[in-house]
Amino acid sequence: MTATPEQARSIRRTAIACTALVAGMVGAAYASVPLYDLFCRVTGFEGTPMIAKAPSARTLDRTITVRFDANVNGLPWRFSAESPTVEAKLGETMTVMYKVENIGSQATTGIASFNVQPALSGAYFNKIQCFCFTEQTLQPGEAMESAVVFFVDPAIAEDPNTRDLTSITLSYTYFPVKGAKPVATSAVATGAVTR
Numbered sequence: 634m635t636a637t638p639e640q641a642r643s644i645r646r647t648a649i650a651c652t653a654l655v656a657g658m659v660g661a662a663y664a665s666v667p668l669y670d671l672f673c674r675v676t677g678f679e680g681t682p683m684i685a686k687a688p689s690a691r692t693l694d695r696t697i698t699v700r701f702d703a704n705v706n707g708l709p710w711r712f713s714a715e716s717p718t719v720e721a722k723l724g725e726t727m728t729v730m731y732k733v734e735n736i737g738s739q740a741t742t743g744i745a746s747f748n749v750q751p752a753l754s755g756a757y758f759n760k761i762q763c764f765c766f767t768e769q770t771l772q773p774g775e776a777m778e779s780a781v782v783f784f785v786d787p788a789i790a791e792d793p794n795t796r797d798l799t800s801i802t803l804s805y806t807y808f809p810v811k812g813a814k815p816v817a818t819s820a821v822a823t824g825a826v827t828r
Contacts, residue, residue, distance in 0.1 A: 763780075
């Protein structure tokens, strides 16, 4: 039995719609991770700190305690902040140094990721400079210092969900980089602070 011209058009439209739907779903699957990452960076969702290009335009007298958590996962490294906490005025630009040292017997390469807790504070924690997501190769016994420059947006005091916060924790974790190649010079040798 042959289909009428109208049935053939209907079958063709259905096939095209199904193909477009499948193609759209495959495209969405590939785009979901970068889109989620972009969403988190723009909104501060799930404790993702904001990236600022300049210091805050205003500073309040109210202070907030910022705690610094330093972790290493799978690397023979020692990692710590110069101070476990600082008291920062809202809007005040602060600089905190971190030190990382390779206590292993061979060169290793790591990369740091970060988050801020409580998660709602991520939209107000602004980093101007940091060492996150930059590969670091350290020789045995080599140490390096890196800076984190940040401020807490004074708008945190106006948000009903965050206005009562008294502390924020910035947490960094160094992970090994798979298949990394050693670099010729390190940030310590050049005196550079990584971004």
